[in-house]
Amino acid sequence: MAAADPQLGTGRKGTSMKIGWIGLGNMGLPMAANLHSAGRGADFEVTAFDLSPDTRRAAAAQGVPTAESTVEAATGADVLITMLPKGEHVRTALLESGALAATAPGAVVVDCSTIGTADAVALSTVVTGSGRRFLDAPVSGGTAGAQNGTLTFMVGGTDVDLDAVRPLLDAMGERIFHAGETGAGQSAKMLNNMMLAMNMQSTCEAAVLAERLGVSAKTVIDIAGVSTGDSWALRRYYPIGGAVESAPSSRDFAGGFAVTLMRKDLGLALDAAAAHGVDAAATTEVARRLDVLADNGFGLLDFSALVRLVDGTVTGTESEELR
Ligand code: NAD
Numbered sequence: 001m002a003a004a005d006p007q008l009g010t011g012r013k014g015t016s017m018k019i020g021w022i023g024l025g026n027m028g029l030p031m032a033a034n035l036h037s038a039g040r041g042a043d044f045e046v047t048a049f050d051l052s053p054d055t056r057r058a059a060a061a062q063g064v065p066t067a068e069s070t071v072e073a074a075t076g077a078d079v080l081i082t083m084l085p086k087g088e089h090v091r092t093a094l095l096e097s098g099a100l101a102a103t104a105p106g107a108v109v110v111d112c113s114t115i116g117t118a119d120a121v122a123l124s125t126v127v128t129g130s131g132r133r134f135l136d137a138p139v140s141g142g143t144a145g146a147q148n149g150t151l152t153f154m155v156g157g158t159d160v161d162l163d164a165v166r167p168l169l170d171a172m173g174e175r176i177f178h179a180g181e182t183g184a185g186q187s188a189k190m191l192n193n194m195m196l197a198m199n200m201q202s203t204c205e206a207a208v209l210a211e212r213l214g215v216s217a218k219t220v221i222d223i224a225g226v227s228t229g230d231s232w233a234l235r236r237y238y239p240i241g242g243a244v245e246s247a248p249s250s251r252d253f254a255g256g257f258a259v260t261l262m263r264k265d266l267g268l269a270l271d272a273a274a275a276h277g278v279d280a281a282a283t284t285e286v287a288r289r290l291d292v293l294a295d296n297g298f299g300l301l302d303f304s305a306l307v308r309l310v311d312g313t314v315t316g317t318e319s320e321e322l323r
Helices: 028-041 053-061 070-074 087-096 117-129 142-148 159-172 184-213 217-224 232-236 259-275 281-295 303-310 317-321
Strands: 017-022 044-049 079-082 108-111 133-136 151-156 173-180
Touching: 017 028, 017 070, 028 044, 028 053, 028 142, 028 159, 044 053, 044 070, 079 087, 079 159, 087 117, 108 117, 108 159, 117 133, 117 184, 133 159, 133 184, 142 151, 151 159, 151 184, 159 173, 173 184, 184 217, 184 232, 184 259, 184 281, 184 303, 217 232, 259 281, 259 303, 281 303
Parallel strands: 017 044, 017 079, 079 108, 108 133, 151 173
Antiparallel strands: 133 151
8 A cells, every 4th residue: 555645544653544435335335345355455444334224234244344424434534435326415425424524634535426527626625625635536337347346537636636545546446547627537427428328328229129120139249349339338238138247237227327327417417518508419318218217217227227218118108208
């Protein structure tokens, strides 16, 4: 573990770096588990909290030390990492619960959630105003990337602060991009997810049509995967079950990246597009389809369940309009 930053725990003689973790959902738990494992061979220790007792039990079962509150997880932390659904949850966990105030002076707060760029900048102002430091560090790579420690981090903030936590990010990811100043990580992530959503919609349409034309999923993936139709959605997240074992479609769309979370990201993209005079027509349409899924009770399924509107298996007033 690098001890480059004298303000953090490894720089204080005889102490290990303390890491507080808040949010142990589909992404947070495997990330925290990887970090905890890496810490055993280095000089840092993780203490994690989630509002859900079941989730805390799942973390404990994986050997991740847990706390009973956000403040307990954050107390004395040199680094506090949040992995929560939306900006409002990060604000509640950090500010309203008192977690920020409980961290060590000079602590680095690393928000790995996907939230709005403006929200990240506003949080950074409060965090730095309290004498701590802030990085927005959203991730890409899905739950498989979180489990395998192969995530991509997109970081906004200063070089110095990124270098201070780089060994931690290395324990959870394969690539770290310094996107720019505070908020730039969130902007990069929002752009990525905008493209992912549309790649998924187009893959759903081609996948269902392939079935009806009698072309196997394997043939589609083998050919398009090395041709101009290639995408991550095609090769790693094929929306029809059985084609890609690790894809959520192969487990009835359980786990993965929830419809409601992708809809949140497209909302951020549409706000940014409107603010900058960009005609984001396809983004608007995919956002509408995600709303239909959520309105029909499928908000917690993985977003590749978009295929259910394409193949017509989701029924309901709004979804019938789509056919
Ligand atoms: P999730 O809904 O599975 O997990 C969120 C967790 O946060 C839940 O366990 C919930 O109990 C907990 N939580 C909410 N408020 C809390 C609070 N105040 N204090 C403590 N815990 C609280 O979400 P996820 O899929 O893990 O995604 C987390 C973030 O990562 C989101 O911003 C999402 O957009 C982003 N993301 C997700 C994926 C993915 O594939 N799932 C990929 C990249 C990025």
